Amino acid sequence: MQTATTKKFMTLERFINEQERLYADATGEFSGLLHDLSLAAKLVWREVSKAGLVNIIGSTDRMNVSGDMVKKLDEFADETIYKAMDHGGHLCCMASEENEDILHIPDEYPDGKYVLLYDPLDGSSNIDANITIGSIFSIFKRVTKGRKGALEDCLQPGYKQAAAGYIIYGSSTIFVYTAGRGVHGFTLDPSVGEFLLSHENIRIPKKGKIYSMNEGNFCNWSDGMQRYVQHLKTPDKTSGRPYSLRYIGTMVGDAHRTLLYGGIFAYPGDKKNPEGKLRLMYECNPMALIIEQAGGRSSDGTKSILQVQPTSLHQHTPVFMGSEEDVTLCEEFLQGKR
Numbered sequence: 001m002q003t004a005t006t007k008k009f010m011t012l013e014r015f016i017n018e019q020e021r022l023y024a025d026a027t028g029e030f031s032g033l034l035h036d037l038s039l040a041a042k043l044v045w046r047e048v049s050k051a052g053l054v055n056i057i058g059s060t061d062r063m064n065v066s067g068d069m070v071k072k073l074d075e076f077a078d079e080t081i082y083k084a085m086d087h088g089g090h091l092c093c094m095a096s097e098e099n100e101d102i103l104h105i106p107d108e109y110p111d112g113k114y115v116l117l118y119d120p121l122d123g124s125s126n127i128d129a130n131i132t133i134g135s136i137f138s139i140f141k142r143v144t145k146g147r148k149g150a151l152e153d154c155l156q157p158g159y160k161q162a163a164a165g166y167i168i169y170g171s172s173t174i175f176v177y178t179a180g181r182g183v184h185g186f187t188l189d190p191s192v193g194e195f196l197l198s199h200e201n202i203r204i205p206k207k208g209k210i211y212s213m214n215e216g217n218f219c220n221w222s223d224g225m226q227r228y229v230q231h232l233k234t235p236d237k238t239s240g241r242p243y244s245l246r247y248i249g250t251m252v253g254d255a256h257r258t259l260l261y262g263g264i265f266a267y268p269g270d271k272k273n274p275e276g277k278l279r280l281m282y283e284c285n286p287m288a289l290i291i292e293q294a295g296g297r298s299s300d301g302t303k304s305i306l307q308v309q310p311t312s313l314h315q316h317t318p319v320f321m322g323s324e325e326d327v328t329l330c331e332e333f334l335q336g337k338r
C-alpha cells in the first residue's frame with residue numbers, strides 16, 4: 001500500500017514505470033519514450049528559466065512555416081527536443097511546428113514504433129515579457145512499415161493518439177500528460193531535478209465561469225460567436241454570469257488554467273482566417289486529448305477536434321475546448337440553435 005510519504009515522492013519516471021505494468025503487452029518502448037521526453041523537458045526548462053540572463057532573448061531573422069518570427073529560444077527548444085528524442089530507438093520519425101517537413105531519424109540510430117509531433121515552444125511571442133510559455137507533444141503509433149517513417153504516420157486523427165501532453169514553464173514547471181488513463185501533472189523540483197506527482201487524475205469542472213479568447217477579433221467573428229460572447233457577459237445570477245475574461249496569449253497557459261478551473265478556451269475561425277490560427281497537429285489535437293481525458297469537451301464548431309482527419313502537417317482549425325457544459329452551449333450558439 002502506498003503511504004503518504006511514498007506518494008509524496010512519486011517521480012514521473014516511477015509513475016510511468018508503474019503505469020506500464022497496467023498493460024499486459026507493454027514492451028517498455030513507450031516508457032522509454034516518455035523518459036526521454038522528460039529529459040528534453042528539463043533541458044528546455046534549464047534555458048527557459050535563465051532566458052533573461054543569457055543572450056538567447058530576442059529574435060532570429062527567420063520566419064517559421066506559420067509565418068511567426070522564430071525566437072532564439074524557439075530554435076534551441078526545437079533542436080533540444082529533436083536531439084533528445086532521435087537516438088532512443090522509440091520513433092520512426094518526428095514533426096515539429098518549427099519545421100515544414102517531417103524529421104527523419106538519423107541512419108546511425110535504430111527506429112521505433114512511435115511518432116512524435118511537437119510544438120517546441122508555444123507562445124514564444126511572450127518570451128521577452130517573461131510570460132508563461134510551454135512545449136506541447138503528441139504521440140501516435142506508426143501506421144507504415146519499413147525503416148523510415150512517412151507523412152502518413154503523422155497525419156492521423158487525434159483520437160488515435162497514444163499519448164499527449166505539455167510542459168508549462170510558469171511560476172513552476174509542470175509536466176502534464178495522458179496516455180489514455182486519465183490526466184496527471186508532475187511539478188519539477190529543481191533541487192533534485194525530478195518531476196514529482198502533484199496533480200493526480202485531473203478532472204475539469206463540468207461548468208466554469210471563465211472565458212478565454214482574444215476578444216480583439218470580435219468584429220471578425222461569426223454572428224453566432226458574437227452572440228455567445230455577449231451571452232457570457234450578460235448578468236444572470238442563476239447561470240453564474242457575467243463570466244470573467246482571462247487570456248494569456250499562450251495556448252498552453254490558457255488551456256492549463258481551463259483544465260484546472262473550468263470554463264472555455266477558444267480560438268475561432270473568422271472572416272480573415274476561416275480555419276483560425278491554431279495548428280491542429282501541434283496544439284489542438286494534444287490539448288483536446290488532455291481536456292477530453294479530464295472529462296471536458298473539445299470542438300471545431302461541429303465535432304470533436306479528435307475526429308478531424310488531417311490533410312496537411314501544418315493545417316489550422318477553429319478550436320473550442322473546456323468544460324462540457326460551456327463547450328456544448330458555445331456549439332449551440334455557433335450552430336444557430338440559440
Ligand code: P6P
Binds near residue numbers: 122123125250
Ligand atoms: P493571438 C501563440 O503564438 C499562439 O500560437 C498560441 O499559443 C496562442 O493561444 C495564440 O497563438 C495567441 O494568438 O492572435 O491571440 O495573439
